[in-house]
Amino acid sequence: MKRLDKHKTVLFLVMLFLVSLQLGKAKSEETERIISITAKKFEYNPSILELKLGEPVVIELKSLDRKHGFKVPALGLETVVKGGETTRVRIVPDKVGEFPFHCSVFCGSGHEDMVGKIVVKK
Amino acid sequence: MKKKEIFDRRDFLKVAGIGGVVFASGLGFFPALGGIAKAAGRKSEDFYFLQLSDTHWGFDGPKVNPESKNTLKKAIESVNSLKFKPDFIVFTGDLTHTTDDEHIRRARMEEFREIIKGLNVQNIKLLPGEHDASLDQGAVFKDVFKSFLPGDTTYYTFIHKGVHFIALDNVSDAEGAVGDVQIAWLKKELAKIKKDAPLILLTHRPLFDLKIEWDWATKDGKQVVDLLLPYKDVTVFYGHIHQENHHKTGHIVHHSAKSLIFPLPPPSPGGSTQRKAPIQWDVAQPFRGLGFRSIQEEAEKVEEIKEWPVVKG
Numbered sequence: 001m002k003r004l005d006k007h008k009t010v011l012f013l014v015m016l017f018l019v020s021l022q023l024g025k026a027k028s029e030e031t032e033r034i035i036s037i038t039a040k041k042f043e044y045n046p047s048i049l050e051l052k053l054g055e056p057v058v059i060e061l062k063s064l065d066r067k068h069g070f071k072v073p074a075l076g077l078e079t080v081v082k083g084g085e086t087t088r089v090r091i092v093p094d095k096v097g098e099f100p101f102h103c104s105v106f107c108g109s110g111h112e113d114m115v116g117k118i119v120v121k122k
Numbered sequence: 123m124k125k126k127e128i129f130d131r132r133d134f135l136k137v138a139g140i141g142g143v144v145f146a147s148g149l150g151f152f153p154a155l156g157g158i159a160k161a162a163g164r165k166s167e168d169f170y171f172l173q174l175s176d177t178h179w180g181f182d183g184p185k186v187n188p189e190s191k192n193t194l195k196k197a198i199e200s201v202n203s204l205k206f207k208p209d210f211i212v213f214t215g216d217l218t219h220t221t222d223d224e225h226i227r228r229a230r231m232e233e234f235r236e237i238i239k240g241l242n243v244q245n246i247k248l249l250p251g252e253h254d255a256s257l258d259q260g261a262v263f264k265d266v267f268k269s270f271l272p273g274d275t276t277y278y279t280f281i282h283k284g285v286h287f288i289a290l291d292n293v294s295d296a297e298g299a300v301g302d303v304q305i306a307w308l309k310k311e312l313a314k315i316k317k318d319a320p321l322i323l324l325t326h327r328p329l330f331d332l333k334i335e336w337d338w339a340t341k342d343g344k345q346v347v348d349l350l351l352p353y354k355d356v357t358v359f360y361g362h363i364h365q366e367n368h369h370k371t372g373h374i375v376h377h378s379a380k381s382l383i384f385p386l387p388p389p390s391p392g393g394s395t396q397r398k399a400p401i402q403w404d405v406a407q408p409f410r411g412l413g414f415r416s417i418q419e420e421a422e423k424v425e426e427i428k429e430w431p432v433v434k435g
Contacts, residue, residue: 071334
């Protein structure tokens with residue numbers, strides 16, 4: 001009986017820990033800087049994003065027309081957003097420099113021009 | 123095929139001056155097929171085929187190619203004037219330049235289909251590029267070019283004089299992937315082929331990460347390459363990047379073809395923010411960057427890949 005109680009206590013503590021982690025994460029994301037970008041054929045607005053080294057940022061991407069992608073190969077970031085929808089991607093820049101991004105979903109004649117860059121400064 | 127004949131042909135192609143030309147031979151003068159006959163243990167049978175790519179029919183950009191309405195036709199004239207007819211011709215994608223208007227897109231494909239009827243070799247293999255197929259998952263392409271496709275898919279296999287060819291579609295998925303269905307199909311097809319048999323892959327996008335920033339990759343290309351690695355003699359011919367490029371992943375060789383509409387700059391070092399802008403037309407050197415290539419290998423000795431200047435027809 002005592003053994004069962006001990007297991008229940010451990011389980012309760014683990015669950016409590018996980019819940020607190022989730023709450024903490026949600027809290028931190030709420031306080032993080034949000035950069036909103038719109039995507040439409042064949043541009044991002046803004047197309048240059050300035051970030052600070054080590055500062056967590058949430059990039060909020062909204063498509064104004066069709067499905068688009070947002071891929072930053074050098075930072076290992078990739079997301080896709082459907083027309084009229086919004087998606088979020090979190091980034092904590094860990095290196096300084098200029099990192100190009102592009103639309104990773106072919107969206108028509110002009111797709112090649114749908115590019116931008118993330119500039120990470122100290 | 124005697125060496126002299128090959129050189130005669132190459133010289134002739136120099137005069138023809140347009141298109142991507144690939145020689146293949148079981149006698150080992152072509153690196154992709156080097157030693158085919160020996161590996162397969164059969165009597166050699168020489169042949170060559172042409173690879174043309176990225177014709178972008180319907181493209182309109184005078185600064186980039188003021189001859190856009192004539193370039194494909196000039197290429198066809200050049201092909202037709204070859205002293206030796208190729209066994210077949212493959213177009214590795216972006217046959218047309220895309221547009222959001224499905225009717226215009228279809229019209230461009232129909233025009234392309236009519237124009238290539240002018241080729242004097244009608245054994246023609248077609249692959250889609252993203253401009254042809256990505257906006258509708260290849261629906262219009264399959265409809266317009268159904269007579270060129272062996273089945274109801276844009277990926278297929280064929281055997282020519284003992285050489286296995288596999289055409290892969292890495293563009294109908296707008297994210298540039300081959301996809302699980304096609305990979306499962308590829309596994310089944312590869313299972314039918316001996317590991318030492320010569321194998322040629324035809325694709326539009328590169329199967330390796332040539333420059334991801336410029337979309338010069340296939341999202342799940344590594345899965346395809348991993349499936350090919352057990353095969354000893356694999357060569358990939360692709361388009362998409364509008365220039366010649368040669369690359370090896372393990373022992374697999376990848377060759378890209380030049381475009382027949384405009385050249386693109388060479389891939390800059392990874393991470394560079396340089397734009398992928400078409401190289402502008404050079405009045406002093408018309409058709410610059412739209413040349414052809416001949417590839418040959420002296421028996422088990424030297425691999426020669428030579429570029430020939432484009433001569434305005």
